[in-house]
Amino acid sequence: MFYFSKVLVAFVQVFAASGSGNLGSSECPCITNSSSMYTVYEALVAGTEGLPPSFGLTGCQAYDLNLAKYGCAQNAEAYCSNPWCFVDPELCPENKELCEAAGGELGSDVSPYCRTRRFDLSRSLFNVSGHYSYETCGSVNVYDTSQLNEPVAARRLRVAATAWAPWIVTKRNLRGEEVFAGPMYDFLEETLDAFDPNPGINIIPGWATAESRLKYPESSYTACVHDVAVGNFDICLADLWITPERNQLVTFLPALRNDHFYLVVPKSQGAQSDVGLWGRLERPFLPFTLDAWMAVSGFLCAMSFLLYLRQLCETGCEFDGRNKCSGNVVSFLQSLFYVWHDFLLGQSSMDVDSGPVRKIFSLALAFFILITLASYTASLASLLVVKNQASGGVESIEEAIKAGMTICTGTALLPTVNSVYPRGKFLGVPISAAPRTLWAGNCSAMVVTEDAINSMFSGKFREDDCAALEAGSLTAAEAQCREPGRDCQLAQVGELLWSVPISFPINPKMAHSFSWAFTSAITQGKFEDAKRSHVQLFPTSACQVEEPSLQLTSDDLSGTMVISFSLMLVGFIVMGFRQLRRKQPKSGGREETADPEVALPQTRGAPHLLSVLDVQARSVLPEIFSTLEFFQFALHRSHKLLVVVCGLLAEWLISSVRYVLGRYASSGGDEQDREEMCPEGSSVILPELGALGGADGVLRPEAAEL
Known part of the structure; x- marks a missing residue:
C-alpha cells in the first residue's frame, strides 16, 4: 500500500x-x-x-x-x-x-x-x-560544461609511456633530461588545452607495473591497460591496439588511426626459373579459357564449312552421299586451312569481288577476327611477362596456410588471427622481433603492420637487433644480425588483411571528458598538424627500388617459341619423309618422281574431267596424303588408346580420298555418269585460293589445256 x-x-x-x-x-x-x-x-x-x-x-x-x-x-x-x-x-x-x-x-x-x-x-x-x-x-x-571539465581540470595525470617510433619517441631537452615527443604525445598535450585550468602530465617511469606484467607476461602493453583498469595509471601513452581483450578491461579513447596488416614473406629470386615447361607452353593460351578456345574453334570450323558449301553450291554439284564431285574432301580441308591461316594472320584474305555471299562471309570473319584478336592481345600483354615472384611461392595468406607455413604475428593479435584463420599456424612474437624470428627459421612468413614494414625496410629493426647483440641481450642466433639490407630480402604480398584501431586506455572517470576533448581536437585537424610537424621521424626505405620492367625476355616468349619451333619441326620432318618417298625406286628399278597415290588410273574418256582431276590431284593431294600417312606412321608407334583411335581416323581419311579419286577416274569414259556427277555448265570445285582455280572456283584456261 x-x-x-x-x-x-x-x-x-x-x-x-x-x-x-x-x-x-x-x-x-x-x-x-x-x-x-x-x-x-x-x-x-x-x-x-x-x-x-x-x-x-x-x-x-x-x-x-x-x-x-x-x-x-x-x-x-x-x-x-x-x-x-x-x-x-x-x-x-x-x-x-x-x-x-x-x-x-x-x-x-x-x-x-x-x-x-x-x-x-x-x-x-x-x-x-x-x-x-x-x-x-x-x-x-x-x-x-563543468561535468566535462571537473574530472580532468587542474589534476596531475599519472601517465605511463613507452616509445614506438615514429608516433612516440624520446629526446633530450635543454637540461639533458629524457622527455617524450612525437605526433601522439604532442596531440595529447594539445587536448589538455580544452580544460580550464589545464591539467598536468606526470610520467611514471618503468611503463607497466611488475604486478600487471605477472598477470599478462605475453604483452607489456596489455599489462599497462590492466594498470589503468585498476587505477595505477590514468592513461597509457603508447601505440596501443584496441583489441576485445583490452577493451574488456577498460574504456579506450576515440581511435587516432588504424594499423593495417599485410603478409610479408622472403623473396625468391629463382621463382621465374621455377616455372615449368608446361607452364610456359600454356601461357600463350591463358588469355582464353578452355571453353572460349572451343568456341573460337567451333566458329572457325563453321566458317570453313560454310565456305565449302558456298563452293559446292556455286559449282552446281550435288552432295548426296552417293555421287561426290572430285575434290570435296580436298576443298573442305583447304577451306579449313585458309580460315585458320587468316585468323592467325589477323586479317581476311577472302576475295570479296565475286558476289554478295563472299562479302557477307568475309565481313563476319573480319569482325570475329577483329574482336577476338584484340581481346586476346590485350590479355596476353600482361600474361606473357613472367615476373619475378616477390615471395617464396605464395601470394596470399590463404596460400601460406595451405602450404603449412608457420606465420609470425603480434602476440596480442593471436586470438584475432586464430579466429579469422582457424586453419593457420601462428606464432606470437613482438612485432619488432618478427623479422629476426623469421630469419632464425622459426617461421616462414609474418603478418605485420604497415609501420613495421616501413621500419623494416629502413633498416631500423636490423640496427636494433645488432645493438642488442653488442649489448649481450641477444645471442648471434637470436639477433640474426646479417649484412646491411637484411630485411630488403622480404616482400609484402597480397591484399590488406585487416585493420586494428589505435588509441589510449583512459581512467573511466575521465573517459567522457577526454573523449570530448579528443573528438574536438581531431575534427580541428590537430592530429594531422602533429604528424606534419614530425614528418622527419617517419622512416624511409633504404632498399633499392626495383622498377618493374615491361620489356619481354626470351623466358617470357619461351612458350610461344617452343610451340612455333615444334610446328616448324613437324614441317621439316614431313618434308624429309616426302623426299625419301620420291627417291624410293619402283619395282622396275627406276626412282619415282611423284607420290604413288597421285598416279591416276587410265580412263576411257572424259578428257576434260580427267585433265582437271589429274591437275588437282597432282597439285594438292600429295601434300594431304604425305602428311596423313606421316601422322599415321607416327601414331601407330604408340600404344595409347587415344593415339590408336587417331591413327584409325587417319587411315579412314586416306581411304576415303582414294575411294573418291578412283570412283571418278573409273567413270571417265561414261558420258552419262559424268553428266550425273557434274551437270553440264558446272565447274569442278577448286581450292579457295588454288593456283589453277579462279576466285570464283572456275577452272582457268591454262589448267584446262593441261
Whole structure:
C-alpha cells in the first residue's frame, strides 16, 4: 500500500498544474506547485536579480532566451533556445523496488521509476541544492560544461609511456633530461588545452607495473591497460591496439588511426626459373579459357564449312552421299586451312569481288577476327611477362596456410588471427622481433603492420637487433644480425588483411571528458598538424627500388617459341619423309618422281574431267596424303588408346580420298555418269585460293589445256 501511494503521488505531481505547460518526461518530471521544494525555488527566484518570477518553474521552456544574465542577450549560444526546467530530485532517480511493485523491470516503460533522465545540480541559486534538467524536456545541457571539465581540470595525470617510433619517441631537452615527443604525445598535450585550468602530465617511469606484467607476461602493453583498469595509471601513452581483450578491461579513447596488416614473406629470386615447361607452353593460351578456345574453334570450323558449301553450291554439284564431285574432301580441308591461316594472320584474305555471299562471309570473319584478336592481345600483354615472384611461392595468406607455413604475428593479435584463420599456424612474437624470428627459421612468413614494414625496410629493426647483440641481450642466433639490407630480402604480398584501431586506455572517470576533448581536437585537424610537424621521424626505405620492367625476355616468349619451333619441326620432318618417298625406286628399278597415290588410273574418256582431276590431284593431294600417312606412321608407334583411335581416323581419311579419286577416274569414259556427277555448265570445285582455280572456283584456261 505504501509503494502504491508513492507511485500515485508521483503521477499527481506530474499532472497537478494544468496551466504549467509541458512538464517533461514522467521519468523525471518538472517541479510543480504540489512539490515540497516548489515554494523554496519560487522564493529564491524572486529574490535573484535579473530573473523573471516564473524562471524554471512553469514546465519546459527556453527560459534563457533574451536573458543577459546567462549570456543570451543576443541569443548567440545554442543553449539559449534549449528548453529546461527545475525538477524534484526525489522523483527522478530509478527505484527498483517501486518499479517491480508496479510490475516492471528497470529500463521498461511500465513505471516512471523504471527509467530516469539526466539532471544536474544548479549553481545559480545560492545555498540551495536545486536540480534542473534539459533532458526531461528533450534537449541537451550544453550550457554547463563543468561535468566535462571537473574530472580532468587542474589534476596531475599519472601517465605511463613507452616509445614506438615514429608516433612516440624520446629526446633530450635543454637540461639533458629524457622527455617524450612525437605526433601522439604532442596531440595529447594539445587536448589538455580544452580544460580550464589545464591539467598536468606526470610520467611514471618503468611503463607497466611488475604486478600487471605477472598477470599478462605475453604483452607489456596489455599489462599497462590492466594498470589503468585498476587505477595505477590514468592513461597509457603508447601505440596501443584496441583489441576485445583490452577493451574488456577498460574504456579506450576515440581511435587516432588504424594499423593495417599485410603478409610479408622472403623473396625468391629463382621463382621465374621455377616455372615449368608446361607452364610456359600454356601461357600463350591463358588469355582464353578452355571453353572460349572451343568456341573460337567451333566458329572457325563453321566458317570453313560454310565456305565449302558456298563452293559446292556455286559449282552446281550435288552432295548426296552417293555421287561426290572430285575434290570435296580436298576443298573442305583447304577451306579449313585458309580460315585458320587468316585468323592467325589477323586479317581476311577472302576475295570479296565475286558476289554478295563472299562479302557477307568475309565481313563476319573480319569482325570475329577483329574482336577476338584484340581481346586476346590485350590479355596476353600482361600474361606473357613472367615476373619475378616477390615471395617464396605464395601470394596470399590463404596460400601460406595451405602450404603449412608457420606465420609470425603480434602476440596480442593471436586470438584475432586464430579466429579469422582457424586453419593457420601462428606464432606470437613482438612485432619488432618478427623479422629476426623469421630469419632464425622459426617461421616462414609474418603478418605485420604497415609501420613495421616501413621500419623494416629502413633498416631500423636490423640496427636494433645488432645493438642488442653488442649489448649481450641477444645471442648471434637470436639477433640474426646479417649484412646491411637484411630485411630488403622480404616482400609484402597480397591484399590488406585487416585493420586494428589505435588509441589510449583512459581512467573511466575521465573517459567522457577526454573523449570530448579528443573528438574536438581531431575534427580541428590537430592530429594531422602533429604528424606534419614530425614528418622527419617517419622512416624511409633504404632498399633499392626495383622498377618493374615491361620489356619481354626470351623466358617470357619461351612458350610461344617452343610451340612455333615444334610446328616448324613437324614441317621439316614431313618434308624429309616426302623426299625419301620420291627417291624410293619402283619395282622396275627406276626412282619415282611423284607420290604413288597421285598416279591416276587410265580412263576411257572424259578428257576434260580427267585433265582437271589429274591437275588437282597432282597439285594438292600429295601434300594431304604425305602428311596423313606421316601422322599415321607416327601414331601407330604408340600404344595409347587415344593415339590408336587417331591413327584409325587417319587411315579412314586416306581411304576415303582414294575411294573418291578412283570412283571418278573409273567413270571417265561414261558420258552419262559424268553428266550425273557434274551437270553440264558446272565447274569442278577448286581450292579457295588454288593456283589453277579462279576466285570464283572456275577452272582457268591454262589448267584446262593441261
